[in-house]
Amino acid sequence: MHAINYEAPKTLKDAVALLAQYGDKGRPLSGGTDLIIQLRAGVRRPEHIVDIKKIPELTQITFDLRTGLRLGAAVPTIQIYENADMRRYFPGLTEAAHLIGSNQIQARATVGGNLCNGSPAADSTPALIALDAKCRVAGPKGERIVAAQDFCTAPGRTVLQPNEILVELQIPVPARHSSDAYLRFIPRNEMDIAVVGVGASVTLDLEEERFTDARIALGAVAATPLFAAKASEALIGKKVDDAAVERAAQLAIELSSPIDDMRGTAEFRRHLVGVLTRRSLAIAIERARMV
């Protein structure tokens, strides 16, 4: 690995100032499970590493029934699935976090880092998009909010400028009879990269048996994780039945533009989008009936 300078500021203000000073020669370090591999391989060559794990607001999960969830960008995934509020209110996001890598990886890797790494196959990103998560970004000119669905711009690229930091992910309290799910296909039980991943969230009107809201997000079928807008909108107002779910699955397939690679062919991936959309919706619907 090339020589680097390492700093671990204790406040967001100090971290922003350091990254503003270093510009494209700086890079925030969260769990390091992507970045350290990239440094070693020479894929990224920042001179200044700014460790953001000493900043309190980046390393906390706060949830309350008025303001919703604030998930610090540097919270390791192990803390997400060990958190009772996360499991109860955001089971889909929690299961996505639980799918990433081994226990060793989960002790370090973060959902914020998963998003910032910009992989089209990132497991937690479709889950965030399905929940319409908002990303709080801090930079030298102040703060801005970016929707999770707009965060990734190309493989390995995001809307973040070199001097900006993802601070936290914000998700409102789920409405009554609302829940989420995330499923991915891999050819083994665990420890693999998604061939396709699908996140879904639904809100139901149980008296009318209708969808009042729905969001479907797709991973590993395009250059970035995708919000399947048409598939989602097709559910809203419809009866909760197989025909509505099937229509959404077909629209999700139409949106996907996968490639052939070592993990699967484009044709297989399109097939998986249909299967996983149906199944993740079924799980989200079942969960939504219970809450």
Place this chain on the structure above:
Amino acid sequence: MDHKTVVETNINGEQMEFLCEPRQSLLEVLRDVLGMTGSKEGCLTGDCGACTVLIDGRAACSCLVLGVEAAGHKIETVEGLAQGSTLHPLQQKFLENASLQCGICTPGFLMSAKALLDHNPHPTEAEIRYALAGNLCRCTGYDKIVHAVLEVSKGSASKAA
């Protein structure tokens, strides 16, 4: 840029200081700076688990952590398992079950198993297999390793913790 940094940390219960370059991984520091060669270098990409250590009680790949990141944390390595000439129950059961051949993966498996039993003293076989999924063994296979961990969890779990 290349200058070394003083890092204060706790390794196997002992408060210590070491000097390292910021680019050195915790694994490099353990092996090359501190001479603790129990943790092994395998893939350097977080896939094989041969370099597994515990950081604040959680298994982590020391190849994916910078040495400077260890500051202020508690690190446990395979060197800390045995108490003098008394093996840790996991080490004892690995020996009794012939859970190793070449031995390169063993320190990582022991540390992952310790992290599991510290948090969950009586895991099911499935829980053991999931907890050890980040450790690869290319010669023994996994059954004997899983069996050893199961025996520890059934026998002397209090000693293992």
